[in-house]
Amino acid sequence: MAVVFQKPQALLDVPFTYCPGCTHGIIHRLVAETIDELGIEGHTVGVAPVGCSVMNYNFFACDMVQAPHGRAPAVATGLKRAIPENIVFTYQGDGDLAAIGTAETVHAAVRGENITVVFVNNAIYGMTGGQMAPTSLPNQVTQTTPYGRDTSYSGHPIRVCEMLATLEGTALAQRVSVDNVKNVQNAKKAIKKAFTYQIEKRGFSIVEVLSTCPTNWGLDAQESLQWLRDNMIPYYPLGVYKDVGGTTK
Amino acid sequence: MKRLKKIIIICGHYGSGKTNFAVNLAVDLRKQGYPVTLTDMDIVNPYFRSSDHSEMLDSKGIKVIAPVYANTNLDAPAIPAEMYSAFDRSGYSLFDMGGDDAGATVMGQFFRNITGKEYDMLYVINGKRAMIENVHDAAEMLYSIESASRLKATYIVNNTHLKDYTDAKTILESMEYAEKVSEAVNLPILCTTYPVSMIKEQEISATGGIITQHLYPVEVFVKTPWEVN
Amino acid sequence: MAKAIIDETKCKGCGLCVAACPRKILVLSPDKINSKGYRPAQVVDQSKCTGCASCAIMCPDVAITVER
Amino acid sequence: MAKVLMKGNEALAEAAIMAGCRHFFGYPITPQTELAAYMAKKMPKIGGVYLQAESEIAAINMVLGASAAGKRAMTSSSSPGISLKSEGISYIAGSDLPAVIVNVQRGGPGLGGIQPSQADYWQATRATGHGDFHLMVYAPSTVQEMTDLVALAFDNADKYRMPVMILSDGMLGQMMEPVELKTANATDCPIEKPWAACGHRNSRPHNVINSLYLTPQALEELVKKRYEKYEVIKKEEQMADEYLTDDADIILVAYGASSRICRTAVNTARKEGIKAGLIRPITLWPYPAKYIEKHIAHAKAFLCVEMSMGQMVDDVRLCVNGRKPVAFYGRTGGIIPAPDEVLNEIRKLTGGVK
Numbered sequence: 001m002a003v004v005f006q007k008p009q010a011l012l013d014v015p016f017t018y019c020p021g022c023t024h025g026i027i028h029r030l031v032a033e034t035i036d037e038l039g040i041e042g043h044t045v046g047v048a049p050v051g052c053s054v055m056n057y058n059f060f061a062c063d064m065v066q067a068p069h070g071r072a073p074a075v076a077t078g079l080k081r082a083i084p085e086n087i088v089f090t091y092q093g094d095g096d097l098a099a100i101g102t103a104e105t106v107h108a109a110v111r112g113e114n115i116t117v118v119f120v121n122n123a124i125y126g127m128t129g130g131q132m133a134p135t136s137l138p139n140q141v142t143q144t145t146p147y148g149r150d151t152s153y154s155g156h157p158i159r160v161c162e163m164l165a166t167l168e169g170t171a172l173a174q175r176v177s178v179d180n181v182k183n184v185q186n187a188k189k190a191i192k193k194a195f196t197y198q199i200e201k202r203g204f205s206i207v208e209v210l211s212t213c214p215t216n217w218g219l220d221a222q223e224s225l226q227w228l229r230d231n232m233i234p235y236y237p238l239g240v241y242k243d244v245g246g247t248t249k
Numbered sequence: 250m251k252r253l254k255k256i257i258i259i260c261g262h263y264g265s266g267k268t269n270f271a272v273n274l275a276v277d278l279r280k281q282g283y284p285v286t287l288t289d290m291d292i293v294n295p296y297f298r299s300s301d302h303s304e305m306l307d308s309k310g311i312k313v314i315a316p317v318y319a320n321t322n323l324d325a326p327a328i329p330a331e332m333y334s335a336f337d338r339s340g341y342s343l344f345d346m347g348g349d350d351a352g353a354t355v356m357g358q359f360f361r362n363i364t365g366k367e368y369d370m371l372y373v374i375n376g377k378r379a380m381i382e383n384v385h386d387a388a389e390m391l392y393s394i395e396s397a398s399r400l401k402a403t404y405i406v407n408n409t410h411l412k413d414y415t416d417a418k419t420i421l422e423s424m425e426y427a428e429k430v431s432e433a434v435n436l437p438i439l440c441t442t443y444p445v446s447m448i449k450e451q452e453i454s455a456t457g458g459i460i461t462q463h464l465y466p467v468e469v470f471v472k473t474p475w476e477v478n
Numbered sequence: 479m480a481k482a483i484i485d486e487t488k489c490k491g492c493g494l495c496v497a498a499c500p501r502k503i504l505v506l507s508p509d510k511i512n513s514k515g516y517r518p519a520q521v522v523d524q525s526k527c528t529g530c531a532s533c534a535i536m537c538p539d540v541a542i543t544v545e546r
Numbered sequence: 547m548a549k550v551l552m553k554g555n556e557a558l559a560e561a562a563i564m565a566g567c568r569h570f571f572g573y574p575i576t577p578q579t580e581l582a583a584y585m586a587k588k589m590p591k592i593g594g595v596y597l598q599a600e601s602e603i604a605a606i607n608m609v610l611g612a613s614a615a616g617k618r619a620m621t622s623s624s625s626p627g628i629s630l631k632s633e634g635i636s637y638i639a640g641s642d643l644p645a646v647i648v649n650v651q652r653g654g655p656g657l658g659g660i661q662p663s664q665a666d667y668w669q670a671t672r673a674t675g676h677g678d679f680h681l682m683v684y685a686p687s688t689v690q691e692m693t694d695l696v697a698l699a700f701d702n703a704d705k706y707r708m709p710v711m712i713l714s715d716g717m718l719g720q721m722m723e724p725v726e727l728k729t730a731n732a733t734d735c736p737i738e739k740p741w742a743a744c745g746h747r748n749s750r751p752h753n754v755i756n757s758l759y760l761t762p763q764a765l766e767e768l769v770k771k772r773y774e775k776y777e778v779i780k781k782e783e784q785m786a787d788e789y790l791t792d793d794a795d796i797i798l799v800a801y802g803a804s805s806r807i808c809r810t811a812v813n814t815a816r817k818e819g820i821k822a823g824l825i826r827p828i829t830l831w832p833y834p835a836k837y838i839e840k841h842i843a844h845a846k847a848f849l850c851v852e853m854s855m856g857q858m859v860d861d862v863r864l865c866v867n868g869r870k871p872v873a874f875y876g877r878t879g880g881i882i883p884a885p886d887e888v889l890n891e892i893r894k895l896t897g898g899v900k
Binding site: 044071074081106110 | 569595597599600601607608609610611612613614615616617619633634641742743744745746747748749752753756757
């Protein structure tokens, strides 16, 4: 018998700190598998965000830098410009990337910064306890939208991939989900493509991964995946929004 | 010194001493009895500009035109209406351009106001100024100024100095540098300046070198606040 | 013959593997609580395992190794 | 090398390059823009990186990234921009990363104005960001010193693994003086940085650059360790320049551009028979307390002169600790005190202590 599935080498043998059923763990694994398969761990540097995944510097086996809230793309820019042959990725949540760090995200893409961004969108601020995120859905109840997100008052959710796809510097903008086996496998392909594009020096690549937050959504792990399918995917359609090397939606 | 045209544009690298030269020239021309207007076109530099000397210039009967917000706390490059008419004033009209091609770009918009008129554009150089101290860089700088302003320089002004460290030798030695720049850009040298408060003309001759250029004494107007007389 | 090996110490009992298994051979342990305080997933009928790794693919804690 | 004329801002930039800085991340703001422009011109020619960031916030975080990768990195700004950088500076300090940050001060608060000022002294020495930490702060007063201090700033940033600020002002940044650039042969990574996140190349465990500590105990321990380092710095790194202080009755204390004014005023006072002297702090943190201490016994009074409403005077008072009177004179809003104004203050004090 052969081992057909095991923990990737690029993940340290440290238990994740995430809540049961939180899909951060799946996405971490996909990134780590990618690093393994491309054989790049030794010259990869990851940038940890502020948010639930702030401590991912303890999980990834490559060198890691923890960035101020929202500034990961700027920190990654510094890392990449300092040692261009290194592979640099950021791992950011929706508050980090699409609210406080909007400028850093957009301008990293504008510059065609040759980095890879893994963007985890779960439509809520997880770390601080379930407040409205820039990606919270219309009418979604959060701690700071207790009557549901009123779009006439709090604005509409931001569709990051669609926005970044309009920029020349973006090489890849793809939205994926990790709600079922097939989607996880697609997500993996997208993440691997994003890293490959960096190796090929194609520019800025972002993979937006629709993800869950059982704790702050008030649902169990399986209900959370169902909620993601029923509510998030319709608002945030999966697909390739920009791909300099292939088909674009 | 050679007689200059009525429109005199003074350009050069940041810190080559354009402003100090412009103020000196304005004062001199006024002394000779001509009406003189000095326009401060420097909207790039926040400090050390010709309009800093408005009061003194005013007292000598020299008209000063300055950007709207010169010497204020605001950093906005606003051109006053007066500037457009500065090209048609009687007597001498001097324009103290901002440094480098960045400062020269401002002149570009006045291109039409100058077309068809005779002008002199003086390229001020300082052989002790970092970044133009070699001939090649000094030539490159002129070309970028000319292309940004859409004007052609007519003379070189050798304004080499080293502030407090300037001595007769500095001036004498600078002449060779000026000759080389002159050769490289194919422009005649109008004059070589020397700070009259620090050096006497005889001292320059006394160095034993050959004075090949017209010596032009200048007063040092551009000073830091702690340099008291 | 395939095998899904669950590292019970890492399992947080979220049940995503249970739902993902096409052969329905995984359950959350009815009687066991791991050191973290969760009911870990366990394989009830290893002989039916095809080694498809669906459970492992959906496991957010990388607690499952699959052999085939 | 022979002397050349340079603007303060250009000199800062060239000195940084000579100190091995090959990574500069900028954003325009008057009166520091020439620094960025110089870097933009020069860096591509020497294989370095000049990048104009989308904001001061991004620029300081690019510095964080390049420094984390083990490179000598620098950013510069003027007062309002430093406020924006303060978040990143705190993270850099909290991550024990070296970096050099230049503040060419202008008038504040708010948009303030573009004229020179020294009103960011408190910000530089007390709170350049949240949390328990210090920056080393150097205050040049000549263009020559700007170049010399930049190299020292990089060396000490690396040595102590902390951010270092060059606190300049618009006047020093814009004015020209003859300067002699000391030839250096520094590379962009002059010292070993085994902690750097530069890719482990499968030859060591992964490095983590981080400022988050899970337990209050761990955080306290680390902060205390940093403060032990700060004590060493306080002992080793104080710098000040003294002018005619040995027999002085009135000792002026001023840094940067205002110290130049004071020097002129001291000279005039001496001509009038007043024994005035000047202590010019070069490090603002650590504060050069020992230079003041030396003169407390014989000085009759101290006069602190600043281009602010009185910020450094707090430190002078802390040093003097009530043993002698400490007077203050300042102008603010972008106004530089005139030598005559300072002279008047000196005269007032001598009148008072006769």
